């Protein structure tokens with residue numbers, strides 16, 4: 001079945017989700033088309049990472065309503081690995097350390113699972129490292145083990161560059177990066193949007209990432225809902241004024257998602273969790 005460019009869209013509609021007994025997302029609507037960049041900004045604890053986990057199918061995060069489709073595929077019906085195979089990539093806010101497993105073998109395994117050739121992956125990753133000014137030795141080291149925060153973020157970028165997903169959710173890929181690394185990583189993401197038609201959902205606290213990425217839209221997520229939408233000027237305004245003014249204008253307030261009373265209580269049962277620290 002051929003798929004026309006007009007049909008291609010990563011669509012989130014009325015998404016509601018809970019963690020344990022706590023409702024966190026209260027109806028999120030977002031649409032990302034190939035080549036587009038959508039920024040999601042919002043106060044700490046507003047549900048941004050929860051959204052990213054729900055999209056990727058992290059155990060413990062229960063979808064209670066709404067839908068998510070990727071180029072027509074019902075993502076919510078699929079386990080995490082099949083969502084990745086359908087073309088979704090998540091760069092984690094807190095990348096997992098995986099002792100004994102190199103980044104190179106992770107990417108090779110992902111390619112194999114997708115039925116793609118695995119030869120040349122080492123060279124591809126080295127080329128990706130060069131593109132973002134990163135040392136190629138990170139390609140063969142145990143993934144993320146003992147790496148600095150910024151090095152872990154650049155590892156996420158290496159995987160994104162090599163795996164060539166259709167859509168990427170970047171959860172604070174800019175946090176921890178030094179100015180040069182930030183420029184290189186944002187340029188690389190921007191090139192992927194232009195060269196490969198990558199659609200991007202970029203969660204960030206800072207407008208600096210958006211200077212290079214030039215988002216088509218900036219969405220403000222607060223209390224589990226998109227409360228305001230605008231262009232890059234909205235990101236700049238938030239940086240100068242903070243959230244209170246912008247949200248008051250939108251008729252919302254800064255705060256935890258409705259029902260969240262114990263923000264530090266992360267006791268939801270996670271069971272078989274592909275995101276979990278394997279050494280914990």
Ligand SMILES: Nc1ncnc2c1ncn2[C@@H]1O[C@H](COP(=O)(O)OP(=O)(O)OP(=O)(O)O)[C@@H](O)[C@H]1O
Pocket residue numbers: 019020022024042043044045046047048049050051060093256257260262263264265266267268
């Ligand atoms: N497993 C969990 N158990 C209990 N509460 C949780 C769990 N996961 C998230 N929460 C709560 O849900 C709310 C949203 O968290 P989330 O991590 O999505 O925020 P965020 O917008 O990504 O914040 P930040 O900007 O600090 O990264 C927070 O109050 C958080 O404590």
Ligand SMILES: [Mg+2]
Pocket residue numbers: 048049050093171
């Ligand atoms: Mg977060």
